[in-house]
Amino acid sequence: MVKRKVAALEKVEADLVNLQYKIRRDPRSYAQEFYDQWLAYEAQRQIFISSPSTVSSDDTKKFHDLVDLVAHVASLYPDLAAPFPDHLKELLNQHHATLDTELREKVVGSLVLLRRKDVIDSTSLLTTLFPILITTPSKSLRSLLYTKIISDLRESNSKTTNHRLNKTIQTVLHNLVTSDRTSTKGMWATRITRELWRRQIWTDAKPCDVMKEACLSDNEKVVVGGVRFFLGGDKEREEMEDESSDDDVDMKKIKHQGEINKKSKKRQKAYDKAIFKVKKHERKKQAPHPLNFSALHLIHDPQGFAEKLFQKHLQNTKNKFSLDNKLLVLQLVTRLVGLHKLTIISLYSWFVRYLTPKQLNVTSFLASLAQATHNLVPPDVIEPLMVKIANEFVSEASAPEVAAAGINSIREVAIRQPLCMTETLLQDLVLYQRSKDKGVVMAAKGLQSLYREVYPELLQKKYRGKKATMGLRTGEVKQRKFGEEEEGGIEGIELLEKYKEEQKQKRAEERLENGDAEKKDDEDEDDGFNSDEWEIGSTDSESSAGWIDVSDDEADVPAKKRQRRDSDASQAPNLVDAEEAEADRISKLATTSILTPADLLKLQELRREAKVDRVLGKDSKRKKELIDRHIEDGVTADDIELPGQLGKKLTREERIELANAGKPGRDEHKSTKAIRQSKKEAEGKSTTNKEKARKKNFLMTIGKARSKNKRSLTETKKSLKAHISRSKSGGRNRNGM
Template structure:
């Protein structure tokens, strides 16, 4: 039933809006009126509580209008309205029976009270959250969710409200742990993910919530939790990027130009100044280093236990009723954890054996997971049967070329991570596929070959080893890395820097007239030192932003580098995939270049503090010495090293070489060509022109002349008869020329 129409006369008398306005303006004078309204509200409330499902549409003023009114002026009369929030909360307890408008009004009023600081955030969230998970109304859920999120955001906007966050996180955690099979846990997942995305919650506790979600019994909750670990950080980064390049807004150049042309007033000047200030602020914000955020995978407690439980509960357990998609998701998470933290879950590998057949649904995902879960601490004898099985099932002349390529590629991905898992007969067999007719198989086999040239050339046939590897083997520089052997960490090229420093010192001494090789005495050393400190910064021309010191915002994210109990594994975010194998080779190469010089570990880094200037010099020296850096193999290696350890290996990457040889059909080609301008029927020129205009570039003089109003050109146009002979000749020549070229804008 619609709302009854209120006559004009009635309106004048029963105008809550005007009373509200007056109460806000002068609370003391209208106290009595407010008191009466409050009594009225109380009576209505009593009436309403007798029968919550009744609607009072017909009365002049409904309960929800009263609630709205009281909520708006409640902060002016704190003594009168002391029980008002409790009343609302009690009333919201009847949310199942309440009329939807009233319900929404009550929620809105509570949020309003929170914004006016009448009630605390905690009380508000403690009220809204139980209703959010209990209600069956979709609209109310949506409203409550948005309110909860926005309240959490606002209360964390100025500074992090640790207490509130902790309480809410505890509530969410309890929700997940007390009933693992209920679907209500999805709300905990949703809220946490949203908070994570907005970088409001970045701590281990939020990750703990998601961990509980991933270990739940309800499929939706599991999927939510697992997806968070797989994609939450990427989502967060994207959101941050989006917000940063969201509003580039003002065009300073344009404003300045306008200020030069238009009338100069104080107001315009002020506006210009203001715009300049905002632009500057934005610029500052852009260049400021963004807060250090650790990825969720690094903030996990006990990843080993988590991975084991996940695997045994959801994947290995024959009683778990997850769909294949969810199972693959969980598997992806398990394998990422294993790969990233180098965990030991031995049963994982034998489990894979069953699924490695080309007929298995989404087998590339399984292959990717297998490769991802391999690391250099996995025993090679566990992996060997798997590789054998892949080779048998996928790689044969009989199988389709895509299947073959995927198999080879996945073997390569496994062997990149654990080269010892391969034996020579199988490798030589597989490498022979580089002579296949199919391009994809060729590429995949070549990839395997080039990998083993670097990490295990002795497994290859003599003629396949290539020049570098053969020479390395002969000189003994190529040494196979044993199982479990780790590379010694060092700064690349530090010995070059040391050498350079020594030379510099010698030069200085010669200048000073001292014997070059005499041992340095103390004070001179001091002098050198101070010189170094004076040259702290790099000269401005060769400094780039990455070498400069970064001020970490003290207001921002707290950086916890203490080895406290709850963050045991010090997260090394975006640690480069330390491909020891490759690095080892590099090292070896260095050795082979100067084999006579005994390697000793440089003490420079451990005795001195390297200044930014030192680091810049180091980079320079490195570049100068490394002539091989531009060779294609080196480039490949760099690309590989640039891969972040956090980045997952996807099924698409496994499939990639298989798609290389694939030919597109005619339809596909046409569709691809059409795709970019499907809805745009303009010519290429028009599109280019528009693009140019959008970039703010000006037009050519020719273009301007063409566009010029015809009447403006009239005065200049002379009659044909009155032209001078020179002009006539010019025109005729021009005509001839054009004829030759083929038109005015001819195709030169």
């Protein structure tokens, strides 16, 4: 039987796709056809608009297809299809609640398509989608709109930052949060802002302002969204950056594939793409790191913000937030107080209520208290809190974990404000190092060693230790008064100074060895600053030998002069106070000379070295800890709890669990090898040649085995020899040759 041929026009459904293809190839010739379809679209639209709720599924389908067609080719006929975007917007605005799901998605997709083809601009697209995102009850539509909005914002910021668009959207979000503080609509503002912050599309102060307003909202969800942003947004951003830098291309593999596989356009394209990606990645690596401020630093008026947050969500007794959310807010407030050194006196008295061991999540409260302390908090405000903690937590009767947590939190506070402690209290606490529990002992010793450094007078003499006692006698260890700030300076400048002196000394010594005749010029007058110094900083230590020969004739004079001065300084006994000497030195280098870029580079290097030295154990443990922890990282509940766990012995079960943590599961009795192999198989990895040989069907190998048995002695010898020579030369493929 002959199959009946289906004429093209009978396949009505497939036609629109075909037509779209033809139109796109030759828009001028198909203008008439497009116009026909435009009329059909108009008619369908009329049908649809006349009764959107009762329209039949057939009509909806037709309309869907026509919208699709027109959206794809609208950019080719700007005159004919001019009202199309407005139609779509109107349709979406008025009927988004009743529209068929598929059609709705198509309309949104078409709008985005028009945006991509530059028929409409981003602002008009986003201002259409955004109100619907906020109002629509449909979850699927919301997620669709959300992704479209985010991707459009990313797209329009991909080449250069589109400041105007960003400003518009940020204003919209800001208004959304501030207009109705009780509604949950602000959630969308926080979600969008957070996402764009994470992707580093928005990095300035405006989004922080939006989040700030969100934090001050009346709606719990919105508040939590805003607070979480400030507490975790920057970390998220860093992680995102790490992640994006991870997905690199294996260039070697792709090159190898290109050699082996058949050449085709597709493969060539993939290859080019990979090369482009690698180059882009490299360029990104070399580009200077974008200077991103953390959100906490970009807040405008942190004092006012922190005060408002505290009054609105914490101090207010009518507030009905859950404890977890309250803790989040508290963390943000205390973080702000610690970071910006703000003064909110009522915050500390508010804490009193929560500092009992029975309070839920008390360690978080303790951590927040520590976070809220800084050197400008009046000691008499914190002192009662310290006493309260000591009374409530630290006693012989309380559980060791509780006592350890108490002492730890006191220590954390005291690190930030050592003046908060009275003598009797400290001496009492230090005595806990005689406790039986290791956690408590460690905590007490930690407190003691802290005070040995910052305020040894408070300790009893026998607990002061050698270093502190000596320091007290020489006046090296000095207790800082309230409000006293460390004198400013450039970190590591003394290292640079020292390094420079060493360099000079080295050069001078070399010259002495060279036996130059111009020793007598030592007494010549010199201003101590000229171009030579500039150069010194920029040369490396190993190149200095070659350097001398060049500058021999004219630049040797000042160098020698300085060398003598240095030797004087080193030989003379150090009579002046150490501190004074330090101050002298700082003023000398930073104020008398201009630091060149080379100098700054060296300075950085020296700083790093010094840090490594410190970490490697030239300094005390506590200092190491302090260096590790950046000042901007807040205190967490773990910091309070974990030291208490120190001396704890694990139970057998816990130890077993720990030991098995990273290992494959062992449900049945199986060898490790078998487990590994099954795991490998599950991951879809290939087998080794050995495994393949082992699995090979017996009947396939038996012929060869038999023939091997029948070989003569010479033949056997020959093959054995061949095997040896082959293995020496790297196998059949001559690997490594």
